[in-house]
Amino acid sequence: MSRRVVAAITALTVVLWVLVLAPGPAAGQAFWPKDTPKLPMATTWIARKAKLPPYTPRRTPDGVPDLQGDWSGAGGDNNSVLEEHEYIDVTTPAQESFVSDPRDGKIPYTPWALAKRNEILAGLARGWPGESGDRLYTSPGSFCLTAAPVFSFDAQEIVQKPGYVIMLSDDAYRVIPTDGRPPISQNAKFWLGNARGRWEGNTLVVEVTGLNGKGWFDSTGQFYSENTRMVERWTLVDANTIDYEVTVEDPTIYTRPWKMNFPKRRAGTGPSGAPRGISVASTLPPVNNDPYANELWETACYEGNTESLRSIHSLGYKWFTGVTPPK
Amino acid sequence: MKTSPFLGIVFGLAAICTLTPAPGVAQTSATTPYTPPRTRDGHPDVQGIWQALNTAAWDVEDHHASLGVPAGRGVVEGGAIPYQPSALAKKQENFAKRATLDPESRCYLPGVPRITYMPHPFQIVQQADKVSMLYEYQHAVRYIYMNGNPHPRGPIEWWLGDSRGRWEGNTLVVDVIHFNDLTWFDRAGNFHSDALHVIERYTPTSPDHMLYEVTIEDPKVFTRPWKMSMPLYRRQERNSELFEYQCNAYLIEQEWNNPASTLFEKR
Numbered sequence: 001m002s003r004r005v006v007a008a009i010t011a012l013t014v015v016l017w018v019l020v021l022a023p024g025p026a027a028g029q030a031f032w033p034k035d036t037p038k039l040p041m042a043t044t045w046i047a048r049k050a051k052l053p054p055y056t057p058r059r060t061p062d063g064v065p066d067l068q069g070d071w072s073g074a075g076g077d078n079n080s081v082l083e084e085h086e087y088i089d090v091t092t093p094a095q096e097s098f099v100s101d102p103r104d105g106k107i108p109y110t111p112w113a114l115a116k117r118n119e120i121l122a123g124l125a126r127g128w129p130g131e132s133g134d135r136l137y138t139s140p141g142s143f144c145l146t147a148a149p150v151f152s153f154d155a156q157e158i159v160q161k162p163g164y165v166i167m168l169s170d171d172a173y174r175v176i177p178t179d180g181r182p183p184i185s186q187n188a189k190f191w192l193g194n195a196r197g198r199w200e201g202n203t204l205v206v207e208v209t210g211l212n213g214k215g216w217f218d219s220t221g222q223f224y225s226e227n228t229r230m231v232e233r234w235t236l237v238d239a240n241t242i243d244y245e246v247t248v249e250d251p252t253i254y255t256r257p258w259k260m261n262f263p264k265r266r267a268g269t270g271p272s273g274a275p276r277g278i279s280v281a282s283t284l285p286p287v288n289n290d291p292y293a294n295e296l297w298e299t300a301c302y303e304g305n306t307e308s309l310r311s312i313h314s315l316g317y318k319w320f321t322g323v324t325p326p327k
Numbered sequence: 328m329k330t331s332p333f334l335g336i337v338f339g340l341a342a343i344c345t346l347t348p349a350p351g352v353a354q355t356s357a358t359t360p361y362t363p364p365r366t367r368d369g370h371p372d373v374q375g376i377w378q379a380l381n382t383a384a385w386d387v388e389d390h391h392a393s394l395g396v397p398a399g400r401g402v403v404e405g406g407a408i409p410y411q412p413s414a415l416a417k418k419q420e421n422f423a424k425r426a427t428l429d430p431e432s433r434c435y436l437p438g439v440p441r442i443t444y445m446p447h448p449f450q451i452v453q454q455a456d457k458v459s460m461l462y463e464y465q466h467a468v469r470y471i472y473m474n475g476n477p478h479p480r481g482p483i484e485w486w487l488g489d490s491r492g493r494w495e496g497n498t499l500v501v502d503v504i505h506f507n508d509l510t511w512f513d514r515a516g517n518f519h520s521d522a523l524h525v526i527e528r529y530t531p532t533s534p535d536h537m538l539y540e541v542t543i544e545d546p547k548v549f550t551r552p553w554k555m556s557m558p559l560y561r562r563q564e565r566n567s568e569l570f571e572y573q574c575n576a577y578l579i580e581q582e583w584n585n586p587a588s589t590l591f592e593k594r
Contacts, residue, residue, distance in 0.1 A: 061367070145576050146466050159452060159459075161374070166452055168459060172466040175450060181566045191573050192466070214576075291476050296468075298485045302575045303435050309579070313591045319583040 032093035041084075041096035042105065042261050049243060049261075057202055057236040060160050064178075064199045067158045067165070067234060070294060071242065073264035080151055082218040082260075083107070088128055100245075101259040107222060112325055113253040120221030125315075137320045138312050139219040144301035146172040147191045147215025148224060149208055149232065150246055150260065156267075156296060165197050165204060170296040176206055183209055189226055191215060204234040213322035225323055227252045240266035252325045267294075363497055363531040368455045371497045373531055375451060376562040376569065379444035379539070386515035387555060396514075402444075404554040408517060414548045421516025427589065430510055434574035436467055436486035438510025439503050439525050440541045440555065448562055450569050458492055458499065463569045471501050481505055484521055499529040512543075520547040535561040 057065040081088075084097040084105045097105025109117055123136025146153055153174060155167035163179040178197040186209060188194070194210035213226035224230075228250040235243045242264040249257040363371040382390070382399025388407060392398035401407075410418060421428055431437055437445060447463040456474040461467075471492040478489050484507035492501045503525040511518050524544040531537050537559040544552045582588040 143575065143579055145573060146571075159454060161452065166459075166461075168468065168470075171468065173459075173461045173468050175461060175569055177568060181568075184570070188570075190571050191576060192571055194570075291474075292479055295472060295474075295476070296470055298436075298487055300436060300486050303486060310591045310593070313583065319580055321580075 031090045032087075033090075034087055036087070036093040039093060039095040041098050042100035043096050045243075045261055045263055046100050049237060049263075052237050055202075055236060055238050057239075062160075062162050064160070065202050065204065065236060066160065067204060067236060067242065068160050070157050070267035071155060071264045072267045073154065073242075073244065073262065080218045081220050082222045089126075098260045098262060099258060100261040102256075107248075108255045108258050110253055110255055110325070113223075113323065116323055117221055117223065120223075124220060125317075135315055135317050137221065138317045139221075140215050140320055141219060142305075142312060143309060144171075144305055145191060145215065148211060148217060149174065149192060149195070149206075149230065150217055152215060153192065155264070165206075168296065171299045171301055178204075183207075186210060189213075193230070202235055204232075206232040206234070208232065214320060216320070223253075223320075223323055224248065225250055225253050225325070237263075240269040253323065361497075361532050363534075366453050368453070370453065370494055371499070371531060372453065373451050373458075373499060373529060373537060374453050376448050376567050377451065377537065377559045378446075378448040378562055379557055380560050381444065381557055383444040383513060383555070383557060384441070384446050385513060387513045387517055388515070390515065402555045402557045404556060409550045409553055411548060411550055414518075418516050418518060421511070421518055423516075425514060425516050428516070429514055431514065431574075433590070434465065434578050435509065436465065438486060438506065438512075439469070439488055439490070440527060440539075441510065441512055442467060442469070442487065443527075443539060443559075444557065447572055448567070448569060461569060464572050465574050466571060471499075478502070478504055484508075486510060488523070488525065495528075497531055499527075501525075501527040501529070503527065518548070519543070519545045522547045529559070532558075535563065 057067075060066045060068070081092055081095065082098050085092070085095060087094045099105045099107060102108055107117075120137055122130060122132040123134045124138070125131060125133075125135040140147055141152055153167070153172055154169050155174070156170065157168040159166040159168065163177060165176045165178055167174040167176070174192065174195060176195045176197040178199065180198070181196070183194045183196050188210055189212035190210055191212055191214065193208040193212075195206050195208050197204055197206045199205070208230040211224060211226060211228050211230070213224055213228065216223055228248060231247045231249070233243075233245040233247075235245070237243045243261060244264055245259060245261045247257050247259050248254065363373065366372045366374070381402060382397050383402045385396045385399070386401070387403055388401040390396070390399060390401070408418075426432065436442070442462055442464065443449070445462070445464050449463060450461040452459040452461065456472065458471040458473065460469040460471065462469070467487070469487050469490055471490040473492045473494075476491070478491055481504075483489060483505040485505050486507060486509070488503040489505040490501050490503045492499055494500070504523075506519070506521055506523040506525075508519065508521040508523075522545050526542040526544075528540040528542075529537050530540070538556065539559045540554060540556040542552055542554050543549070578590065582590040
């Protein structure tokens with residue numbers, strides 16, 4: 001989707017947000033009709049990936065797999081819902097789970113954490129079935145915060161330098177050292193955590209620790225904590241597709257490690273327009289003669305959303321400070 | 328002839344004065360012969376983690392200390408910013424009300440050149456088609472395109488403007504336009520309009536230093552173009568890296584339950 005369309009939709013969304021008081025005033029939204037086929041996610045992707053022939057990526061001059069280029073992916077927007085669900089409303093069509101393991105597509109919360117997650121879900125006040133009627137929390141993503149690397153940060157370009165992998169987007173970046181340096185003390189917590197990368201065969205492995213546990217994976221309160229470790233695996237499975245896998249570990253809130261998988265597609269080599277749902281079918285690159293098409297332009301999300309900040313605050317939502325499981 | 332000791336002191340002082348750079352002029356000089364290494368694309372390699380080490384973030388002009396504000400020499404060549412009379416009055420009003428009017432107090436993107444001399448490091452990443460400036464402050468990014476595209480046609484009002492770069496010898500020259508009128512140059516209320524035109528020059532003067540020179544043009548606010556200059560320093564710590572300063576998150580969290588907060592008021 002072109003930046004201008006996204007900007008227009010963002011502006012329109014902000015207006016609609018104020019009108020209908022729905023949370024999540026962010027870019028990349030579409031309005032989905034009720035008969036939208038269920039969007040494919042992890043199950044479909046894992047099945048397709050299993051049929052792909054082995055692929056050996058080309059190497060950079062430094063001899064590591066070359067992941068560089070412009071990418072677009074199934075990464076969520078602010079209305080993303082992580083687990084499988086049927087059609088809910090125009091922002092949220094039926095969709096498979098992002099979770100590939102366990103096979104049931106559900107995050108394996110401990111009983112305490114599941115109760116907490118359901119409490120948040122019931123208090124979203126999005127007009128969804130099963131809500132309690134309370135306004136509890138709105139997605140931290142509504143405030144344009146760059147939180148957990150999954151979903152909230154969309155790597156639109158990958159650049160590799162000796163000792164670093166750099167991921168760029170139109171409003172933030174990640175710089176991931178791959179030189180073996182130790183992470184910062186676990187007493188130091190960050191919205192994006194502290195990332196350390198290494199190469200294993202054809203895969204970039206990124207360990208993220210030092211998370212502050214205040215972000216969500218999606219817009220419906222799927223949380224992690226400040227004890228969570230995420231291990232990302234970025235692997236080219238053909239010239240134009242990266243398999244993104246993240247293993248999430250946290251014995252304080254999950255009964256076991258769990259995984260999400262989705263593909264990222266080299267920009268301009270697949271269907272465009274749909275911000276969600278995996279897109280693995282190879283099609284001819286869309287012709288785009290706009291010389292600025294590949295430039296990343298300022299979005300100023302926070303600066304442009306002060307009205308929604310005021311609205312969310314005035315509606316009485318609480319600020320999500322993270323979860324503290326009982327000892 | 329015997330020289331008077333007094334004359335000797337005078338000559339000595341004169342010599343010291345001659346060797347001392349003028350106030351506001353960075354000590355690293357653009358004329359220092361230094362040839363930086365090259366990137367694979369053949370351009371001067373200025374990649375790495377850099378930071379200003381001065382008090383321009385508080386006030387780009389000469390200033391004394393106050394609580395939380397270190398005293399410092401200005402970085403404005405010639406000493407004072409050449410404001411038009413009405414603009415000077417506005418600057419003084421900004422200064423008086425800086426605690427609430429400074430856009431930094433709302434954690435907004437701080438504009439250019441202010442983001443360069445915030446008290447946070449930034450990292451430069453070079454590619455063939457652009458130079459990326461990654462700022463620790465607010466995870467902010469600025470892409471300086473060198474892909475042959477001119478500035479896009481306006482009107483556009485961006486917080487960090489639209490940056491187009493080119494190499495002149497060893498100097499990265501960046502032309503920046505399409506600003507809004509909401510950012511300041513410092514915490515002292517020095518300001519500009521949406522007609523701001525910034526020309527930055529980054530010149531490596533040693534493996535660990537760059538001279539950063541900025542020309543400011545804004546005919547709505549100033550009587551003439553004016554310049555800032557300062558050295559930038561490569562961070563020397565082993566394993567130095569950018570962390571994060573997610574200003575808006577800290578601010579919203581602090582103010583959310585503050586009944587007296589003005590953050591959620593219209594302004």
